[in-house]
Each structure stands twice: as C-alpha cells, then as structure tokens.
Amino acid sequence: MTAVAAPLARAQFDRTLLLVLPGAAFMVLLFVYPFLYGLALSFNPPKGDAFENYRHFFTTDNLWPTIWTTLRLALPVTIINVFIALPIAFKMRVKSPYQRAITTVLVIPITLGTVLIAEGMLTYFGPKGWLSQFLQFFHLYGGPIHLTHNFTGVLLSLVVSGFPFAFLLILSYITGIDPALARAAATLGAPPAAQFRHIYLPLLAPGLAMCFCLAFVQAFSVFPSAVLLGSPAGPTRVISIAAYEAAFEQYDYSLASAIAMIMGFVQLIIVAAVLTLRNLFYRGPVVGGKG
Amino acid sequence: MAESRTLDRRWLETAWSGFLWGLMIVFVINIGLMIGAVATSSFAKRWLGTWLPEGWTTTWYTSAWKEFQLDSVLWVTVEVVFAVVFLALLIGVPAAYALARRNFPGKRALVLLFLLPLMVPPITYGIPLATVLYQLHFAGHLTGVILANLIPAAPFVILVMTPFIEQIDPNLESAARVFGASTARMFWHVLVPLLAPGILAASLLVLVRTIAMFELTFLTAGPDSQTLVVALYYAVFAAGVRAPQSVDAMAMIYMVVTLTWLLIALRFVNPTQLVSRVKEHPRAA
Numbered sequence: 062m063t064a065v066a067a068p069l070a071r072a073q074f075d076r077t078l079l080l081v082l083p084g085a086a087f088m089v090l091l092f093v094y095p096f097l098y099g100l101a102l103s104f105n106p107p108k109g110d111a112f113e114n115y116r117h118f119f120t121t122d123n124l125w126p127t128i129w130t131t132l133r134l135a136l137p138v139t140i141i142n143v144f145i146a147l148p149i150a151f152k153m154r155v156k157s158p159y160q161r162a163i164t165t166v167l168v169i170p171i172t173l174g175t176v177l178i179a180e181g182m183l184t185y186f187g188p189k190g191w192l193s194q195f196l197q198f199f200h201l202y203g204g205p206i207h208l209t210h211n212f213t214g215v216l217l218s219l220v221v222s223g224f225p226f227a228f229l230l231i232l233s234y235i236t237g238i239d240p241a242l243a244r245a246a247a248t249l250g251a252p253p254a255a256q257f258r259h260i261y262l263p264l265l266a267p268g269l270a271m272c273f274c275l276a277f278v279q280a281f282s283v284f285p286s287a288v289l290l291g292s293p294a295g296p297t298r299v300i301s302i303a304a305y306e307a308a309f310e311q312y313d314y315s316l317a318s319a320i321a322m323i324m325g326f327v328q329l330i331i332v333a334a335v336l337t338l339r340n341l342f343y344r345g346p347v348v349g350g351k352g
Numbered sequence: 353m354a355e356s357r358t359l360d361r362r363w364l365e366t367a368w369s370g371f372l373w374g375l376m377i378v379f380v381i382n383i384g385l386m387i388g389a390v391a392t393s394s395f396a397k398r399w400l401g402t403w404l405p406e407g408w409t410t411t412w413y414t415s416a417w418k419e420f421q422l423d424s425v426l427w428v429t430v431e432v433v434f435a436v437v438f439l440a441l442l443i444g445v446p447a448a449y450a451l452a453r454r455n456f457p458g459k460r461a462l463v464l465l466f467l468l469p470l471m472v473p474p475i476t477y478g479i480p481l482a483t484v485l486y487q488l489h490f491a492g493h494l495t496g497v498i499l500a501n502l503i504p505a506a507p508f509v510i511l512v513m514t515p516f517i518e519q520i521d522p523n524l525e526s527a528a529r530v531f532g533a534s535t536a537r538m539f540w541h542v543l544v545p546l547l548a549p550g551i552l553a554a555s556l557l558v559l560v561r562t563i564a565m566f567e568l569t570f571l572t573a574g575p576d577s578q579t580l581v582v583a584l585y586y587a588v589f590a591a592g593v594r595a596p597q598s599v600d601a602m603a604m605i606y607m608v609v610t611l612t613w614l615l616i617a618l619r620f621v622n623p624t625q626l627v628s629r630v631k632e633h634p635r636a637a
Contacts, residue, residue: 084444084447084466091500091502174565176581192385229624254365278473282475284567324473324476328472332471
C-alpha cells in the first residue's frame with residue numbers, strides 16, 4: 062500500500078512549493094536583474110569600446126586610488142573590531158546580568174546608524190567638543206585635537222558602529238558552542254586561556270571568518286561617515302563616493318555601474334581570501350558528541 | 353615554585369580582565385557622552401567652547417521641525433517602514449515556510465539567493481537598482497524607496513523565520529489536515545498563532561533596521577520621499593548656513609524615534625538577533 066502511495070505522492074505537484082515563488086520572483090526581479098543590468102551597462106559606455114569604463118577607472122587619478130583608500134580604511138577597522146570583540150565576547154559568554162545589560166547598551170550604536178554617529182562625533186570629538194575640553198582641562202593634551210574631518214574620524218566612526226556588530230555576532234557564535242566541552246577541559250586543569258586557545262578558537266574559526274566578512278562588508282561600503290566626518294575630496298575619498306558621484310552628479314550610470322562592479326569584485330576577493338584562510342583551521346561539529 | 357606560577361597566572365588573568373572591562377567602559381562612556389553632547393547642544397542657546405552652554409532653550413526643536421518639514425518626513429518614514437515590514441512579512445513568511453518544511457532541487461541555490469543581499473554592501477547593488485528604478489520611473493517616489501528597502505528586508509525575514517518554523521511540530525499541521533482544514537484555514541488558525549512570536553520579532557527587527565537604513569533610501573529617494581535618516585544626512589551635509597543646534601535637535605528627534613522602537617524590540621528579541629542572521633544557517637563553506 063505504502064509502496065504504491067509514495068511514488069503517487071511524488072508525482073503529484075507539491076503546492077507548498079508555490080509559497081516560495083513570490084519571494085524568489087521578487088529577488089530575481091529586484092536583485093538579480095538590476096545586478097545583471099548593471100553588469101551589462103558597465104560594458105556599454107556612451108562612447109568607446111566595451112572596456113572603456115574600466116580603462117577610465119584604472120587610468121584616472123581620482124578614481125583608481127579610491128580602492129586603496131577604502132581598503133586602507135576597511136581592513137584595519139575590521140581587524141580592530143573583530144579582534145577586540147573576540148576577547149570581550151569570550152569574557153561575556155557566561156549568562157549573567159552583565160551580559161544582558163552590556164549587549165543592550167551595545168545594540169544602541171548599531172541602530173542609531175552611521176549618520177547619527179557621524180553627527181554625534183562632530184559634536185563630541187570636534188575641536189571644541191567635550192573630549193577636547195576634557196583633555197585640555199586635565200592638561201593631558203595641549204592643542205586642539207584633530208579627530209574629525211580626516212582619516213581618524215572615519216576610522217573611529219567605523220569602530221563605533223562596527224564594534225558592537227562584531228561583538229554581538231561573535232557572542233552569538235560563542236554562546237552556540239557547547240560549554241560542556243570547556244568544562245571537560247577545565248576538569249583536566251585547563252585555565253581559561255588554554256580553553257580559549259584549544260577549544261573555543263578552533264570551533265569559532267567558521268564564525269570568526271563569517272564575522273570578519275560581514276564586518277568587512279560594512280566597513281567597505283562606508284559612505285555617510287566618509288562624507289560627513291572625513292575629507293571626501295582627499296584622504297577618505299572612498300570608492301562608494303566615487304560611485305555615487307558618477308551616478309548622481311555626472312549622471313554617468315554606465316561608469317557608476319562599472320565602479321559598483323569593481324567594488325563588488327574587490328570585496329569578493331577579500332571574502333574569498335578570508336574563507337581560504339579559514340579552511341586552514343579545524344573543521345567539524347561545534348557540539349559535543351559521543352566520540 | 354608551582355605556587356608562585358599559579359599566583360602569576362592569577363594576577364595576569366585579573367589584569368587581562370581589568371583591561372577588557374576598561375576597554376568596554378571607555379567605549380560605553382564615550383558613546384554615552386557623544387549622545388549627551390548632541391542632546392546638550394540641541395537644548396543650548398549658545399554653546400562655544402565651554403563645558404555647558406550659556407542658556408537653555410527648546411526653540412531649536414520648533415525651528416528644526418519647521419525648517420526640515422519634519423511632519424512630512426516623519427509621515428514618509430512611517431509609511432515606508434510599515435509598508436516594508438508588511439510586504440516583507442507577506443513575501444518572507446510563506447517562503448520561509450516552504451524552505452523550512454520542504455526539500456526540493458535547487459533549494460541551496462535559493463537559500464544562497466536570499467543570503468546574498470545581506471552579504472554584499474547595499475551600495476553595490478543599490479546603484480544598479482536605482483538606475484533600473486529610475487528608468488521605470490519608480491525611483492524618486494515612495495514606491496521606489498519601499499521596493500529598494502524590501503531587498504534586504506524580505507531575505508532577513510526569511511532567515512529569521514526559517515529556523516523558527518522548523519522548530520514547530522509538523523504533527524500539528526497534520527492534525528489540522530486530518531480534521532479537514534483547508535490550507536488557508538490551517539495557516540490562519542494553526543500556523544499564524546504559533547508563529548506570532550516569531551513574526552513579531554522579525555517585524556520589529558526589520559522595522560529597526562529599515563529606520564536606520566541609509567544607503568538604499570538615499571539612492572532612491574526623491575525630494576518628497578526622504579525618510580528621517582536621509583533628511584538628517586542632508587541636514588548635516590548642507591550644514592553651515594544653519595545653526596548646528598538645529599541639526600542636533602533633528603538628530604535628537606531621530607534618536608528618540610529609533611530608541612523607542614529599539615526598546616520595544618528588545619522586550620521581545622535577544623540583542624544578538626539584531627545582527628546574527630546567519631547563526632542558524634551555518635554554511636557548508
């Protein structure tokens with residue numbers, strides 16, 4: 062009986078699958094199609110041959126250096142964020158009243174968004190802000206501090222918005238690791254440092270790689286703070302500014318798409334590099350098993 | 353000998369722990385002071401290089417409200433955010449259901465398609481998307497802004513809801529079937545009540561993220577379809593002619609809006625949920 066029913070059921074079309082159609086259609090229409098359209102457009106400049114946009118990008122003095130400007134900003138920020146967040150998240154892994162309070166406080170900078178953080182930093186870190194006054198009052202630093210409208214300002218703002226993100230993400234990975242593993246190590250006499258080195262770190266490798274990628278994506282697409290807090294004409298002229306100018310100031314959508322594609326490509330290289338690096342580490346389950 | 357080594361180690365651990373706490377405290381204090389500085393400035397009569405302003409006033413709020421047409425901006429924000437939440441749920445929940453309950457060829461590719469928008473920076477796909485939307489005459493209006501914001505929102509709902517649906521016992525659905533419920537009735541009377549906490553969490557998360565979403569709204573908004581965050585950007589960007597207090601007052605209004613929703617959201621969701629959309633989906637990479 063069942064032997065007959067099974068193939069029959071398989072032959073019948075499963076209508077539940079229709080539920081996924083609106084979502085899939087939506088993504089194809091509004092994500093895949095524009096992306097392919099942009100790719101095609103980038104090879105179809107108003108004048109010149111197919112590669113004109115890319116040639117233009119790599120030979121113009123205010124375009125191609127934006128790649129390095131962005132990387133010089135995004136890579137250190139990502140490294141700072143991930144590697145400061147890691148020990149702190151490790152410390153917070155045990156459920157306690159602190160954990161809930163700290164995570165709640167740290168959520169705030171994420172939801173405030175980059176624009177508000179930039180505005181706050183202009184007021185607080187500015188040459189006449191509280192920080193500057195505080196340093197002068199206690200004679201810690203004489204002159205006016207230069208933390209806004211330059212590279213440092215953008216870097217700081219990316220740490221402010223990126224660190225909580227990295228922290229919460231790593232925390233959610235760490236709390237997903239079975240504490241029984243660490244307890245087993247502790248009974249064998251391993252101090253926290255050794256537990257971290259030999260148990261948590263290998264198990265965290267995939268999570269850390271993912272966190273690095275996501276934190277990098279955020280830092281790499283820096284736009285509002287680079288304009289508001291940096292010097293968008295000089296040391297913080299990041300690639301997204303170049304893309305925006307091409308699209309909405311010169312109305313050269315073809316060039317703008319080309320820049321967006323280059324941006325995606327550079328990011329893909331970094332992500333691929335991180336995932337390759339991650340493969341050098343332990344691979345396996347993160348829950349305790351029976352041998 | 354052994355004792356002094358344990359002592360050394362204990363001392364090191366305390367120092368390390370103190371260092372980490374110090375780092376956290378410095379970070380949190382600076383964030384607090386940053387917000388405090390904006391708040392102080394927004395109530396300041398004149399504030400030039402002193403600890404506290406010379407006098408207090410609330411006129412900046414009324415002037416900012418008029419100057420930046422905040423009533424219409426807030427209304428646009430409400431329209432955009434609620435439309436995005438509603439449509440994202442409408443698209444996302446059924447898709448999440450199918451992904452949680454069924455296996456089908458091409459499922460992995462589909463999951464990747466839903467993950468991708470969360471993994472690439474909004475500007476990368478935002479610029480080609482804005483180009484397409486402008487050609488279709490959607491951009492510059494509410495429609496364009498809503499459509500653009502749905503791209504990260506709908507996949508986010510799917511990724512939050514899929515693990516949530518997976519943990520609901522399929523036997524409950526079978527039981528409803530046995531008693532002759534149609535799919536629609538089963539969905540409405542069995543699934544929706546069970547899913548309510550998950551739907552609430554997903555919609556609050558999307559809401560908070562959409563309010564703060566700058567890039568996509570910025571790329572697709574026209575003059576009368578700016579949300580609060582974009583209006584704030586233009587206010588800061590075009591500062592100089594305006595008193596900084598006026599911009600700060602607007603920043604405070606923005607902050608109050610986001611923080612209110614954030615506090616509501618935190619009553620129902622774990623803070624780590626705001627960022628960890630990939631946790632339940634460890635990729636085979």
